[in-house]
Amino acid sequence: MKALVHSELLKLRSTRTTAGLLLATLALEALTVTVSVPEAGAENPPVSLDDPSLLAVAVGNSFGVPLVLMVLLGGIAFTQEFRYGTATPTYLVEPRRTRVLVAKWLSQALSSVVITTATLALSVTFAIALIRSRDGDATTGAQFWQMVAAGFAVMAAYGVIGVAIGALVRNQIAAVVGVLVWMLAVEQIVIPAYPAVGRWMPGAATWALLQIGPSISLDGKLLSASAGGVVLVGYTAAAVALALLVTPKRDVL
Secondary structure, eight states: OHHHHHHHHHHHHHOHHHHHHHHHHHHHHHHHHHHHSOOTTOSSOSSOTTOTTHHHHHHHHTTHHHHHHHHHHHHHHHHHHHHTTOHHHHHHHOOOHHHHHHHHHHHHHHHHHHHHHHHHHHHHHHHHHHHHHTTOOOOOOHHHHHHHHHHHHHHHHHHHHHHHHHHHHOOHHHHHHHHHHIIIIIHHHHHHHOHHHHTTSHHHHHHHHHTOGGGGTOTTTSOOHHHHHHHHHHHHHHHHHHHHHHGGGSOOO
16 A cells, blocks of 8 residues: 555656646635735725734635645546556556555545645745735634644545546546536535525535635625534545445446
C-alpha cells in the first residue's frame, strides 16, 4: 500500500496539470477574498468591516475554488488511467482494485493537506492585510479556528469524492464537465433559490460547515455547522461505497 500511495503522489507532483490548476486556483482565491471584504463606507454589506467574524468569513469564502480543484484532481487521478491506457499495467501490478482506489484516496487526502495549507497561507495573509488597510476588524476568534479545521476536513472529503466520481464515470471529459456544471451552476442556482431543498446539497453542507452563510445571504437558511458536517460525511461515505461496489466488477476496457 505504501508503494501505491507513493506512486500516486509522484503522479500528482510530476503532472503539469496539477501545477497549472493550483496556480490558477490561488489567483482566483485572492480575487474571492477581495470580493468578500467590503469597501470602507459600503452600505449594508453582508458582513461589515467591524464584525469580528469578517476574517473567518472571508477566508471561508476563499475555499470555493480550491474545493473545485480538489474534486477535479481526484477525478483526474482515476480517469487519467483510462485516458492514457495505464489502467491495465496498474491493475497488473496490483490486481486488487480496491487497494488501488484506497491508494488514490489516501494520496488525495495527503495532497489536500498541502493544498489547504497553501490556500490558508495566501487567504489569511491577504485577508488580514486587506481588512486592516480598510480599518476593519481582523480578529482570529473561535469561529476562525473552527473554519480552519473545517477547511482541512472538507478539502480532504472533496478529494475523496473526486476519486469516487472518476471511478464511477471513468471518462475524463465527462467527469470534469459534470463536476464544473454541478458545482459552478447547479448548486449556485438551486441553493439560493430553493434553500429548503438546496441546504441538503453537498455545497450547502460545506458552506454550513465553513460558517459562511451570512456572507452569501443565506444566514439562517443553511443547516447548522454540525449538521452540515454530518451531511458531508454521508455524501463522502456514499461515494466511497459506490466506487468500492462498482470498480471491481467493471471491465478495464
